[in-house]
Amino acid sequence: MKVAIYTLGCKVNQYESNVIQNEFENNGYEVVNFDEFADAYIINTCTVTAMGDKKSRQILRRAKQINPNSCVCAIGCYAQVSKEDLEKIEEIDIILGTIEKSKTFEIVDKYIKENNHNKIVMSENIMKLMPYCEYNGVAYSEHVRAEIKIQDGCDRFCSYCIIPYARGPVRSRKPEDIKNEVKLLVEKGIKEIVITGIHISSYGKDFKYNKLSDEPYDYKYGLIDLLEELNNIEGIERIRLGSLEPRIITEKFVIRLTKLNKVCNHFHLSLQSGCDETLARMNRKYSTTEFKEIVKLIRNNIKEVALTTDVIVGFPGETEEEFNKTVEFLKEIKFSKMHVFKYSKRKGTPAATMPNQVPEEIKEQRSNILLEMTAQNEKEFASQYIGHEIEVLFENDHEGHTSNYIKVILKEPNEGYINQIIKVIPQKYEEENLIV
Ligand code: SF4
Known part of the structure; x- marks a missing residue:
């Protein structure tokens, strides 16, 4: 079959x-x-x-x-x-x-x-409370990097997002099941795991009603606790985090994070907009001032950190002035990479019926402006390593990534590098990659 x-x-x-x-x-x-x-x-x-x-x-x-x-x-x-x-x-x-x-x-x-x-x-009703649904087996793939799912669902209800209706409320996977899967991945030779979920910052918040903890809703066991345990698993060399909600980054969180030697110095903080009015309509729960503080906290404490983000252009009601605020904010933060999305109307979400929907051609123009900006940022971020020694985990005989997620290409493939962390010195930046 x-x-x-x-x-x-x-x-x-x-x-x-x-x-x-x-x-x-x-x-x-x-x-x-x-x-x-x-x-x-x-x-x-x-x-x-x-x-x-x-x-x-x-x-x-x-x-x-x-x-x-x-x-x-x-x-x-x-x-x-x-x-x-x-x-x-x-x-x-x-x-x-x-x-x-x-x-x-x-x-x-x-x-x-x-x-x-x-x-x-x-297709059962997904909106009711329920425990995490375990799959039958391990997500082993042929790569050196493996995703590991730690939770499902989201209850933030950003006004543009259909995900809470597709994935339901937060359900966190038991730490024991996650650790066991990571150990199995280590046995298969996996060196890097990517912590994946729909909203990983919410990890643990449902343990109360899923009877893993008797404590009230207080993040008794949360993402940072899990990371500390995973960091102790022998054989894993890198732990990469998926998208983080900016507000999880508190001083306490960062202090504990800096002690975890395997956690990659690459954080994806979803911004979505650099304008407070747009953020409010999006029902995002932070302001640009708070976001700026969070970025400062990370950059002051984590060396050579790569900060990446998502931005939505053309959200309903986004005026030229609002978009320009986003542009200015992005120039100030200077992410090492941005994923740019044109707002897409999703039936059943509040934003779909908001007034002043933005025409497609304006979304396109705004997207192009940010795409140009990200190409420049990516180049500058990677180019600082030209002529300097960097550590690369090779996925195959000619491609690998640094801990801060710069793609590195070998001009002369080397089979002995596969699944190894190797020190190399890049000579130039070409087509979004560092070349060795
Ligand atoms: S954008 Fe992210 S945080 Fe907001 S509702 Fe969707 S999945 Fe949740």
């Missing part, structure tokens, strides 16, 4: 696809590329933008063309939020929402073996 899996969207989806793929493999399935003939096609969908929806639909349709007798299964966020849209697509045999996704192997395997031809739609 052959299975092909296509993953759209974020690192959490990638992690979940890896676990699902391993489960198929462990049960005798051969995993093939998505454009090859397979008995089952699994599409792990994304709904974070309208583009994610569109791409999910296209790929679902394409699968049935490759093998008209295959089982086509849509799982994940788009299936959770818009199962009615997917039900209308004839080519889809199985639709599984966020909770049912962890049972993908079981359901698809049964469907194939029983030669079932009835559509299956399972």
Whole structure:
């Protein structure tokens, strides 16, 4: 039996696809590329933008063309939020929402073996409180770096974001299960783990109602406690953090962080806008002044730190003046890299019905301004290392990353470097990479 899996969207989806793929493999399935003939096609969908929806639909349709007798299964966020849209697509045999996704192997395997031809739609209400849903297995992939999922869900309800409706409230994974998975990854030779989740800063806040702690809602065991434990696991050399909510960065947090030698000096702090009025409409819970203080705290305490961020342009009501405030703020902070997103209307979110939606061409112009800025910042940040010794963890015989996430390319590939941390001296910066 052959299975092909296509993953759209974020690192959490990638992690979940890896676990699902391993489960198929462990049960005798051969995993093939998505454009090859397979008995089952699994599409792990994304709904974070309208583009994610569109791409999910296209790929679902394409699968049935490759093998008209295959089982086509849509799982994940788009299936959770818009199962009615997917039900209308004839080519889809199985639709599984966020909770049912962890049972993908079981359901698809049964469907194939029983030669079932009835559509299956399972998408339970995600908004109720529930414990973390463990997947069956480890998310091992062939890389030197592996994502590790520590929580699911988000309860911040930023006004533009569909994720809380797709992923539900915060559910944190038990520290023991996380540590065990990390130890298994170490056995497989993984050197770097990426702490992944929908809102990792909320890690632990649900332990009270999920009966892991009797303490009231007070972050008794939170992200920093988990990081301290993971830092002690032998064999792991780097711990990289996924996107952080700026307000988790307090003085106490940073002091504890500086003691963790394996945590990479790279932090992704989602800013979204550098204008207080826009931030308020976005329902983000910090001001630009607070953000600036947080950046100062990190830069004063962590050497050669790379700060990266996400910015949304063209949020409803974003005037020229508001956008210019963002530009000025970004110039001041000078992130080493920015991911720029054009606001995408998501049905069911407050921002979708806000007045003064910004025309697409203005979003495009604003996006181009910030893309130019980030290209310049990336170049400056990386170029400071030309002629200086840096440590690189090589993913293959010619590519690797520094702890502060600069991509390094070897002109002459070296097999002996794979999965090793090697000291090198870059000679130049070219096409967004340092060249050795
Ligand atoms: S913090 Fe805001 S943007 Fe991030 S997942 Fe939660 S609601 Fe969405």
